[in-house]
Amino acid sequence: MQLTTPPILLQVAQLACERDERCLFSGLQFSVRAGEIWHVKGPNGSGKTSLLRQLAGLLPVDKGDISFPAEKSLLYIGHKLALKEQLTANENLAWLTALSTPSTDQQRYSALAKVGLRGFEESLVAQLSAGQKRRVALARLHLQTAPLWLLDEPLTAMDQEGIKDQQGWFSEHLKKGGAMVFTSHQDLTIDGVKVIDLSTLEEARV
Amino acid sequence: MMSFMFAIIRRDLLLVMRYPAEMLNPLMFFVLVVALFPLGISPEASLLSQVAAGIVWVAALLATLLALDILFKADFADGSLEQLLMAHQPTWILVLAKVIVHWLISGLPLVLLSPLVASMLFLPAEALPTLMFSLLVGTPTLSLFGAVGAALVTGVKNAGMLISLLVLPLYIPVLIFGTGAVAAAAQGLPVSGYLAYMAAMLIFALMITPWAAAMALKVGQMQG
Numbered sequence: 001m002q003l004t005t006p007p008i009l010l011q012v013a014q015l016a017c018e019r020d021e022r023c024l025f026s027g028l029q030f031s032v033r034a035g036e037i038w039h040v041k042g043p044n045g046s047g048k049t050s051l052l053r054q055l056a057g058l059l060p061v062d063k064g065d066i067s068f069p070a071e072k073s074l075l076y077i078g079h080k081l082a083l084k085e086q087l088t089a090n091e092n093l094a095w096l097t098a099l100s101t102p103s104t105d106q107q108r109y110s111a112l113a114k115v116g117l118r119g120f121e122e123s124l125v126a127q128l129s130a131g132q133k134r135r136v137a138l139a140r141l142h143l144q145t146a147p148l149w150l151l152d153e154p155l156t157a158m159d160q161e162g163i164k165d166q167q168g169w170f171s172e173h174l175k176k177g178g179a180m181v182f183t184s185h186q187d188l189t190i191d192g193v194k195v196i197d198l199s200t201l202e203e204a205r206v
Numbered sequence: 207m208m209s210f211m212f213a214i215i216r217r218d219l220l221l222v223m224r225y226p227a228e229m230l231n232p233l234m235f236f237v238l239v240v241a242l243f244p245l246g247i248s249p250e251a252s253l254l255s256q257v258a259a260g261i262v263w264v265a266a267l268l269a270t271l272l273a274l275d276i277l278f279k280a281d282f283a284d285g286s287l288e289q290l291l292m293a294h295q296p297t298w299i300l301v302l303a304k305v306i307v308h309w310l311i312s313g314l315p316l317v318l319l320s321p322l323v324a325s326m327l328f329l330p331a332e333a334l335p336t337l338m339f340s341l342l343v344g345t346p347t348l349s350l351f352g353a354v355g356a357a358l359v360t361g362v363k364n365a366g367m368l369i370s371l372l373v374l375p376l377y378i379p380v381l382i383f384g385t386g387a388v389a390a391a392a393q394g395l396p397v398s399g400y401l402a403y404m405a406a407m408l409i410f411a412l413m414i415t416p417w418a419a420a421m422a423l424k425v426g427q428m429q430g
Contacts, residue, residue: 058288060428076292080285084217086224091217098213099293 015064042198259388297420313345336391
């Protein structure tokens with residue numbers, strides 16, 4: 001049986017990143033196809049977050065090229081979660097989704113239930129724990145339809161149960177033809193995770 | 207495009223309602239500054255009525271400046287700005303939404319409070335409509351120019367002073383025409399010329415500042 005190769009969602013060619021006159025990485029090359037999951041690894045300060053921000057269009061690309069052969073539709077959850085402390089979980093999701101795919105109260109309640117926050121829908125984010133805050137941000141994964149996810153340290157502050165749940169959401173997203181790039185110091189147990197190791201890249205360059 | 211703008215305005219007004227101190231500080235400042243002048247100079251009506259226009263306008267200008275610092279700062283700090291910039295929407299709409307909120311919580315209350323402070327300074331009654339109208343046209347201009355300054359210093363810590371330095375030169379024409387109009391009205395002279403200039407400044411600011419602030423925001427975010 002002939003399988004057609006899935007379409008490329010993101011293509012990176014000869015990408016380099018320089019911050020404060022220090023070269024973090026260079027010659028980075030990979031392409032992300034639908035159904036693929038990419039794990040960006042590297043020690044602290046190796047440029048994981050910078051790479052993700054470059055992909056998201058939040059950092060300038062001086063050298064190399066980032067292109068989106070299909071429609072450019074991203075869901076980026078950064079180190080900073082973009083949550084307003086004085087708003088409730090539900091209100092935060094309301095404004096965040098209004099920027100791309102507006103959602104209803106019902107959809108947001110069910111997304112919050114999926115991330116284990118049933119009963120916290122109308123709690124102020126300020127009153128939630130670090131892990132719960134991250135869960136509120138991750139509820140966007142269930143509300144927005146962008147095929148390409150860029151997640152910066154999504155496993156931080158999550159309990160074992162939460163990490164297991166997340167892997168489930170990731171696999172589901174990949175099965176639906178989505179793709180994702182994430183950074184983490186922790187390995188996932190999903191099959192077929194592709195790795196971008198920024199530390200080996202550094203050595204290769206030197 | 208409009209729904210994007212309304213989403214931001216709704217969110218920010220909700221935030222102001224949850225945390226009203228941010229809005230009340232500049233207004234308190236405005237009323238206090240004006241209230242202190244009669245104590246500092248002289249309570250004499252004839253003297254105060256001469257300087258009333260200038261005092262009210264300077265206080266309004268400084269109150270606007272005080273509220274500027276918070277325009278983009280919180281959004282930058284908590285990562286909201288990243289999400290807003292990533293939405294497939296022109297950034298100038300984001301700026302415009304922010305300016306509208308800034309004006310609603312700083313400019314508009316100043317216009318509404320102006321009869322109170324004008325009476326504290328014995329401003330002639332016939333000059334009051336002109337004062338209110340000049341503030342109504344002038345404060346949005348202050349908010350618009352201020353947005354450029356606030357956008358330029360996003361990500362800079364303790365930038366309050368820097369914003370003032372950047373923005374004050376742009377505020378001076380508004381101040382001159384604003385006080386000029388009220389002084390003319392107090393003397394029974396025609397004011398339409400002054401107000402027309404102020405309206406022209408507002409239109410000019412509307413045309414260029416959302417675009418300029420959008421550019422500044424993008425550059426600031428890229429550095430952050």
